[in-house]
Amino acid sequence: MTPRRLPPPLLDAALVVVALLDVWVNLDTHEPLRLAFALAAAFSLFLRRRLPLLTFLLTLPAVLLSDAIFAALAALFTLASLTRRRTLLAVCALVFTISDMTSWPSPNFDLSNTSTLITLGYTAATAAAPVFLGQLVQARRDLSLRLAQISEARDHERLLTAQTVLAVERAQLAREMHDVVSHQVSLIAVRAGALQVDARDAEVKEAAATIRRLSVQTLDELRHMVSVLRASGGRPTELTPQPSLADLHRLVESSGIEAELQTDLTDGLPPTVQRAIYRTVQEGLTNVRKHAPGATATVRIRQEGGAVRVTVTNTAPNRPALPLPSAHYGLIGLRQRAALLGGTVTSGPMADGGYELRLELPAMGTP
Structure with missing residues (x-):
């Protein structure tokens, strides 16, 4: 059984709550500037589905000024799951890494220090994780769509096969009706006509005329049915006017x-x-x-x-x-x-x- 997913608005609200908890853990209320940028980053997640790139850019100041990075990671994941521009994703991951490594307003980015390189590696891995995860979600979505298309094509092929079999059966039935039934009804009409001409009794003549008339009518209906059966697969053939x-x-x-x-x-x-x-x-x-x-x-x-x-x-x-x-x-x-x-x-x-x-x-x- 497929698990039920949370509605998108509820999921967005949950991400905002987690981002706010991240702000509460990592920031002090005595730092109003950093707190404002962090709160803006958290609430910008409501825009992540419609404007994923703008949402990511709105979260960068919080990464640059504080340790509250959850909102930026969520925005980066959303961008990776919606865009196919891998160069853009690489640039965004690099910008996130540099922003997280920089301590603003007094940046200290010394690559000659071993600990800095180690931190840089961890930070780059942290930025790459949501990118890869978003790309995986996108690939899964594309695969599901492709499987649905294949299933639809298979159903259509199965329908065409069934229609082909039905057309063959209808053509065979048309041949049988034409070669056997129509032939026998034609003989009945001919014999009834001969009986009508040769008979001397009035009742026999009337009965023969009725047989001949019904045989001719039946033959006409059979011929039309044969044409309907043979028209399978082409334009729909109208049936004879229906009785009322x-x-x-x-x-x-x-x-x-x-x-x-x-x-x-x-x-x-x-x-x-x-x-x-x-x-x-x-x-x-x-x-x-x-x-x-x-x-x-x-x-x-x-x-x-x-x-x-x-x-x-x-x-x-x-x-x-x-x-x-x-x-x-x-x-x-x-x-x-x-x-x-x-x-x-x-x-x-x-x-x-x-x-x-x-x-x-x-x-x-x-x-």
Whole structure:
């Protein structure tokens, strides 16, 4: 767990307090000039983040006139952690060393004395310590920034890889849809057209015409979906216009079964709610056509208070259903769509042998 850092204002205040303690230990109140410069150096630490070089210069008189050097060391550390000008840091460290070695107003800087050289070495090391520490903090900050950039680049590369894989899968799916599904739907449309021409019975002609019309419509939608899938990685391709409540009458009339639509809704509902209603009715009528041959269906759509209720019911079939493949993905998709809008989808057989599909949604499409 990463330790929590002190807020910058609190840390600056703590440094000022330590600098004041340094002044209290090393200075006497009977030396007003030295005390004034030392106090100015201590309080100048509040400027160290915004004006690090000026702060260091303001602390130098205290170093020159007294032994209160903590403020100058703190200012030198801050300057080293914020600047990349190493020549400037070397000059500042040298100035600090000379100022600390000089006893003002009577300087005594005799390099011929061994003790002076030793003191000079210790003082230079004292000046170099905050410089190196500040540079280390700066390097650590740069390294953290670099690691963050590398992590961001890696995440972006991972996203691009995933998008590439998805594009390949979509292209493969587009090929399968074009080569298999579209081909078979085209054959259905051709055979239905031939049946429409050759048949003599009116009902057979009508059924063949309906099959042909639905096949052509399905083929158009499949071709558009193929173009959407193949456009992955390029400019976004707009989907076909999404259905609304205005399309329900045409859906019921072209369903190929005897169905009645009862609704009092207007087009004022959100588009997502309208699409959910349309897809529910579409799935219900498709299931009636597949699994209840000869049955009649009733579609009821009502808005009660803040909820919309849709029911698709059918009577019992009057002849056996063809064994068509079904994985119930349609109902699963309806439930997922309804759940996203805060609603529910239920379905099940009725007592008279029929079947009911029910959708309940908030009118605004939110939970």
